[in-house]
Amino acid sequence: MKAEVPEEFELLVKSVRQFVQRELEPAAEVVEREGRVPEEAVAKLRGAGYFGLTIPARYGGTGLGVLPYCLVQEELAQTHSCFGTLIAGNNGIGSHALVHFGTEEQKAKYLPALARGEVISAFALSEPNAGSDAEGIETTAHPLDGGFMLNGRKHFISRATVADLFTVMAVTDRAARPKRKGITAFLVERGTPGFTIGPAHRTMGSDVVPAGEVTFDECRIPASNVIGEVGGGFAVAMSTLAEGRLNVAAKCVGTARRLLDLSVRYSKERVQFGRPICQNQAIQWMLADSATEIAAGRALLYSVASCLERGEDVRRESSMVKLFCSEMVGRVADRAVQIHGGMGYMSELPVERMYREVRLWRIVEGTSEIQRLIVARSLLEE
Numbered sequence: 001m002k003a004e005v006p007e008e009f010e011l012l013v014k015s016v017r018q019f020v021q022r023e024l025e026p027a028a029e030v031v032e033r034e035g036r037v038p039e040e041a042v043a044k045l046r047g048a049g050y051f052g053l054t055i056p057a058r059y060g061g062t063g064l065g066v067l068p069y070c071l072v073q074e075e076l077a078q079t080h081s082c083f084g085t086l087i088a089g090n091n092g093i094g095s096h097a098l099v100h101f102g103t104e105e106q107k108a109k110y111l112p113a114l115a116r117g118e119v120i121s122a123f124a125l126s127e128p129n130a131g132s133d134a135e136g137i138e139t140t141a142h143p144l145d146g147g148f149m150l151n152g153r154k155h156f157i158s159r160a161t162v163a164d165l166f167t168v169m170a171v172t173d174r175a176a177r178p179k180r181k182g183i184t185a186f187l188v189e190r191g192t193p194g195f196t197i198g199p200a201h202r203t204m205g206s207d208v209v210p211a212g213e214v215t216f217d218e219c220r221i222p223a224s225n226v227i228g229e230v231g232g233g234f235a236v237a238m239s240t241l242a243e244g245r246l247n248v249a250a251k252c253v254g255t256a257r258r259l260l261d262l263s264v265r266y267s268k269e270r271v272q273f274g275r276p277i278c279q280n281q282a283i284q285w286m287l288a289d290s291a292t293e294i295a296a297g298r299a300l301l302y303s304v305a306s307c308l309e310r311g312e313d314v315r316r317e318s319s320m321v322k323l324f325c326s327e328m329v330g331r332v333a334d335r336a337v338q339i340h341g342g343m344g345y346m347s348e349l350p351v352e353r354m355y356r357e358v359r360l361w362r363i364v365e366g367t368s369e370i371q372r373l374i375v376a377r378s379l380l381e382e
């Protein structure tokens, strides 16, 4: 199978590519220089509808399906990662629960503002004592006065310091067995008394759109902010992550493509021993291995994204895609640094930043080990 953009999405990809080149690449220079996302770039993302790509049209979004949204993220990954990260909540893990499990009232209240990018969203599952073991979360939500009172702490939450709306997983029934049956999903707004955001984490990535902590201290939430069923939160979280993993894979493919382009170009320009380094078989093999792995990851991603769009159960396959693509981009980034030699280690080229940033993808939204565990379990259960 050739990993090509399906014909019906060629125009979409072309327009995103132009937007990246015209609007985001110049802004990326400001990001690198000043460590902040320029407000004009955020306004352009808003104006062009990037915050509402996957939000249904009747709530003001574009209503893109899984595959076209992956294609958009793949293109955005050609430039600084902060832009893709900024829009990823509203189009994915921060809105998925609302779009797929929310009540009509919740959707009408929040989705239009999310689609316009006036509200930024986040997804809060991970805690200091519960990462891979997501069922082990300790944040509690006790029924109180017709609503719930939340207590606990979440960490490593992407966009925490800029987000206005959080999908939060908390335990409503500590005695439930299996434990997943006691977890419920809630909507929590910034500014709710007892809800504290921050501090931001400092990481090996660029931290322009930082991940951070959020804390609940006797934080009262109305019952109308429950997403889905009480006790149904774990299923909401897993559905969110199954789709989110494809989006992560799309970013991996996009970044890998950029790294390969940079490597090909540099290997043709850089002359050693009187000839371009690309004339050495050692360099050619690295380029060939990267190109082959990118094509494999891309083909798998497009195929699984299409299956998910058709409503097929792709929990196993979405773990395979995330596993393969996140490990693939790590190898591609490593080869890119090697091909660039000392320049690959210098911050003046984007290769150095990308090498650091792609390390995240083997950890976030389920580590490589957890993806293997999901795949193996499903094989053994068959």
Ligand SMILES: Cc1cc2nc3c(=O)[nH]c(=O)nc-3n(C[C@H](O)[C@H](O)[C@H](O)COP(=O)(O)OP(=O)(O)OC[C@H]3O[C@@H](n4cnc5c(N)ncnc54)[C@H](O)[C@@H]3O)c2cc1C
Residues within 6 Å of the ligand: 122, 123, 124, 125, 126, 130, 131, 132, 133, 155, 156, 157, 158, 159, 203, 211, 360, 363, 364, 365, 366, 367, 368, 369, 370, 373
């Ligand atoms: C920058 C960043 C952003 C993030 N954004 C979000 C977010 O927006 N929302 C959110 O909820 N979370 C977020 N996370 C959390 C992320 O999903 C977790 O870090 C991840 O799931 C791993 O959990 P952990 O860090 O606690 O590692 P641990 O679970 O402690 O794992 C440590 C190591 O043990 C391995 N391990 C654990 N259990 C097993 C097992 N059964 N078999 C084999 N190996 C195992 C892991 O694979 C890993 O190698 C983010 C993390 C980072 C770094």
